[in-house]
Amino acid sequence: MTNTLTVRHLFGPGPSNPYPEATEALARPLIGHLDPQFLEIMDRACDGLRQVWGTSNRRTLPISATGSAGMEAAFVNFVNPGDVVVVAVNGLFGERMCDVAARCGAEVVRVDFPFGQPVDAQKVAEAHPNPAIIAAVHAETSTGARSDIAALGAIKGDALLLVDAVTSIGGIELKADEWGIDIGYAGTQKCLGVAPGLAPFTVSDRAWERRVENPRSWYLDLGMLGGYVGETSGSASRTYHHTAPVAMIASLDAGLQRILGEGLDAVRDRHYAAGQALQDGLEAMGLELFAAEGYRLPELTTVKVPEGVDSAAVRKELLEKYNLEIGAGVKEFASTVWRIGLMGPNAAPDSVALILGALKDVLGK
Amino acid sequence: MTNTLTVRHLFGPGPSNPYPEATEALARPLIGHLDPQFLEIMDRACDGLRQVWGTSNRRTLPISATGSAGMEAAFVNFVNPGDVVVVAVNGLFGERMCDVAARCGAEVVRVDFPFGQPVDAQKVAEAHPNPAIIAAVHAETSTGARSDIAALGAIKGDALLLVDAVTSIGGIELKADEWGIDIGYAGTQKCLGVAPGLAPFTVSDRAWERRVENPRSWYLDLGMLGGYVGETSGSASRTYHHTAPVAMIASLDAGLQRILGEGLDAVRDRHYAAGQALQDGLEAMGLELFAAEGYRLPELTTVKVPEGVDSAAVRKELLEKYNLEIGAGVKEFASTVWRIGLMGPNAAPDSVALILGALKDVLGK
Numbered sequence: 001m002t003n004t005l006t007v008r009h010l011f012g013p014g015p016s017n018p019y020p021e022a023t024e025a026l027a028r029p030l031i032g033h034l035d036p037q038f039l040e041i042m043d044r045a046c047d048g049l050r051q052v053w054g055t056s057n058r059r060t061l062p063i064s065a066t067g068s069a070g071m072e073a074a075f076v077n078f079v080n081p082g083d084v085v086v087v088a089v090n091g092l093f094g095e096r097m098c099d100v101a102a103r104c105g106a107e108v109v110r111v112d113f114p115f116g117q118p119v120d121a122q123k124v125a126e127a128h129p130n131p132a133i134i135a136a137v138h139a140e141t142s143t144g145a146r147s148d149i150a151a152l153g154a155i156k157g158d159a160l161l162l163v164d165a166v167t168s169i170g171g172i173e174l175k176a177d178e179w180g181i182d183i184g185y186a187g188t189q190k191c192l193g194v195a196p197g198l199a200p201f202t203v204s205d206r207a208w209e210r211r212v213e214n215p216r217s218w219y220l221d222l223g224m225l226g227g228y229v230g231e232t233s234g235s236a237s238r239t240y241h242h243t244a245p246v247a248m249i250a251s252l253d254a255g256l257q258r259i260l261g262e263g264l265d266a267v268r269d270r271h272y273a274a275g276q277a278l279q280d281g282l283e284a285m286g287l288e289l290f291a292a293e294g295y296r297l298p299e300l301t302t303v304k305v306p307e308g309v310d311s312a313a314v315r316k317e318l319l320e321k322y323n324l325e326i327g328a329g330v331k332e333f334a335s336t337v338w339r340i341g342l343m344g345p346n347a348a349p350d351s352v353a354l355i356l357g358a359l360k361d362v363l364g365k
Numbered sequence: 366m367t368n369t370l371t372v373r374h375l376f377g378p379g380p381s382n383p384y385p386e387a388t389e390a391l392a393r394p395l396i397g398h399l400d401p402q403f404l405e406i407m408d409r410a411c412d413g414l415r416q417v418w419g420t421s422n423r424r425t426l427p428i429s430a431t432g433s434a435g436m437e438a439a440f441v442n443f444v445n446p447g448d449v450v451v452v453a454v455n456g457l458f459g460e461r462m463c464d465v466a467a468r469c470g471a472e473v474v475r476v477d478f479p480f481g482q483p484v485d486a487q488k489v490a491e492a493h494p495n496p497a498i499i500a501a502v503h504a505e506t507s508t509g510a511r512s513d514i515a516a517l518g519a520i521k522g523d524a525l526l527l528v529d530a531v532t533s534i535g536g537i538e539l540k541a542d543e544w545g546i547d548i549g550y551a552g553t554q555k556c557l558g559v560a561p562g563l564a565p566f567t568v569s570d571r572a573w574e575r576r577v578e579n580p581r582s583w584y585l586d587l588g589m590l591g592g593y594v595g596e597t598s599g600s601a602s603r604t605y606h607h608t609a610p611v612a613m614i615a616s617l618d619a620g621l622q623r624i625l626g627e628g629l630d631a632v633r634d635r636h637y638a639a640g641q642a643l644q645d646g647l648e649a650m651g652l653e654l655f656a657a658e659g660y661r662l663p664e665l666t667t668v669k670v671p672e673g674v675d676s677a678a679v680r681k682e683l684l685e686k687y688n689l690e691i692g693a694g695v696k697e698f699a700s701t702v703w704r705i706g707l708m709g710p711n712a713a714p715d716s717v718a719l720i721l722g723a724l725k726d727v728l729g730k
Contacts, residue, residue: 027392065430068607197610242433245562
């Protein structure tokens with residue numbers, strides 16, 4: 001165990017380096033989970049989450065676990081055994097949705113698309129005449145591809161639209177209400193620029209009315225959680241469910257205030273600009289991007305490992321020489337694709353220059 | 366929203382004030398969840414957890430959510446639908462176990478004891494001839510009573526013994542292996558002196574062999590989590606499950622090192638001494654303790670609200686005048702009992718003097 005601290009440049013698929021405001025908040029004196037001061041922080045964090053989700057949903061809250069628990073909460077609270085759930089799969093997280101939905105007793109109808117491509121709303125619509133839920137990933141962390149959620153909202157019919165926004169929230173355009181998202185979950189450790197540990201969550205009134213009364217999960221039971229985050233305002237109405245992770249929520253609040261202070265449009269522009277500069281730079285180096293043109297995430301770039309190059313050796317050298325982390329690809333692309341994230345504070349010209357310079361050096365370009 | 370920071374004395378049932386080492390670690394530069402440096406921290410944290418649990422269980426790890434998720438993991442991974450689960454209930458957390466077990470499909474056999482009293486192993490043994498699981502709470506956070514877990518281990522027979530150690534771990538004596546605990550969960554925000562957000566967990570080999578193959582929860586699936594925390598040592602064997610809450614785990618590691626550096630026996634003596642001094646002081650003030658004599662937790666004292674005193678008004682004055690938080694009682698004791706925690710760094714003479722002095726003032730004693 002080393003005693004010196006290392007500063008890593010977290011340019012992988014997440015966690016990203018947090019905003020300094022978020023880190024500072026983690027180390028503030030701890031307060032109680034029912035302290036009036038904490039309830040103020042929680043309320044402000046929920047308001048901030050509404051803004052980054054693009055929603056006026058009353059039920060918008062941070063779930064007390066990481067993004068993957070958000071996925072579980074999304075299914076366990078809305079799937080009754082035997083419900084048909086159509087899942088659009090174009091990457092690892094779509095696949096995971098199938099597993100999670102099946103454990104909730106869903107009849108899963110899986111619609112596959114090639115990794116790196118967006119999902120096609122028309123094919124999703126044709127998969128089943130009357131699903132209870134249609135589920136898709138907005139920004140596939142495993143492939144770097146963005147899908148058109150508004151198009152899914154347009155074809156959802158009576159179904160609830162369930163969306164993974166883990167890698168889009170706080171980075172690229174996200175308009176939950178306008179696009180028709182009924183159930184959304186995300187993570188804190190990507191573009192929101194906060195350490196991992198919470199799952200921002202939002203539920204439309206339409207979905208709320210159809211929720212499972214007594215879900216299989218006690219911890220993720222939204223009916224019980226709702227009492228704690230305040231169906232109505234004021235501390236008098238708060239009921240204890242579980243001890244909230246107060247330090248993490250203070251950090252989320254600080255990160256959200258940082259983003260809202262800069263302005264959502266400015267933050268998005270910064271992510272778009274950094275991603276474009278990185279992708280241009282990689283192509284100028286002769287590298288080939290992986291995700292389909294027109295659907296590439298600026299905050300998470302996937303690029304093919306050049307023929308004959310050892311993916312793991314490059315990642316190791318970047319980490320050891322430059323303290324710079326990038327991610328491997330997933331599944332059959334584990335050794336043939338790299339994933340480079342520029343999220344939160346890392347969506348900036350210095351990070352672009354650093355990763356391009358370091359990669360040029362290590363690849364001998 | 367105030368801009369000045371308040372230092373609260375967290376003398377309620379938790380969260381407690383963290384050890385300064387744990388707070389400092391939260392704000393260290395973030396590293397990736399697959400970084401070799403992080404895996405070292407995770408391994409060291411798991412080793413530290415083995416020591417505070419009193420176990421050599423290979424499967425000892427922090428679950429990525431609060432203590433209540435630990436409870437859920439304990440049941441969802443070991444209860445098959447129809448399994449008989451005997452739950453000893455002497456407080457709120459025993460009651461919660463019944464709810465959680467039922468959601469996992471258990472046939473729950475509930476054995477009730479008065480709030481404030483320990484559970485009686487003989488009555489638990491007589492409740493069912495052949496249960497799959499016997500479950501109990503070591504230190505009932507809702508009542509301040511300690512139960513004899515070794516006595517339950519002695520009568521468990523073929524059943525698995527499942528124990529809530531949320532409010533005992535890192536404070537009072539806990540000997541998972543010696544007492545026969547097969548499945549144990551805890552929290553970080555009590556005597557371990559770390560912010561809330563993780564659930565220390567341990568599983569015996571005997572329990573592991575009987576785990577549910579494909580549990581209803583994906584997030585809490587120990588079979589999948591096992592691959593991440595390292596069934597075998599070395600980073601090569603780690604497989605990605607979910608993004609670990611790296612900051613929280615670094616903080617847990619730092620808190621554990623703080624405790625182990627002081628020495629487990631010394632830490633326990635400090636908790637016993639502080640609790641005894643507090644309880645003596647309260648009785649000297651003419652107040653009556655709630656939990657049964659001989660079974661009182663030193664780290665969490667329950668005391669009856671004097672006749673004619675407004676419980677909430679006292680708590681409010683303590684918070685506003687002294688920045689001092691104590692807890693209300695639960696359920697029918699909500700306004701007739703206070704809960705005073707002296708946990709982690711607060712198990713010390715200065716905290717005892719402060720709470721006794723403040724309470725004397727507010728009560729006009």
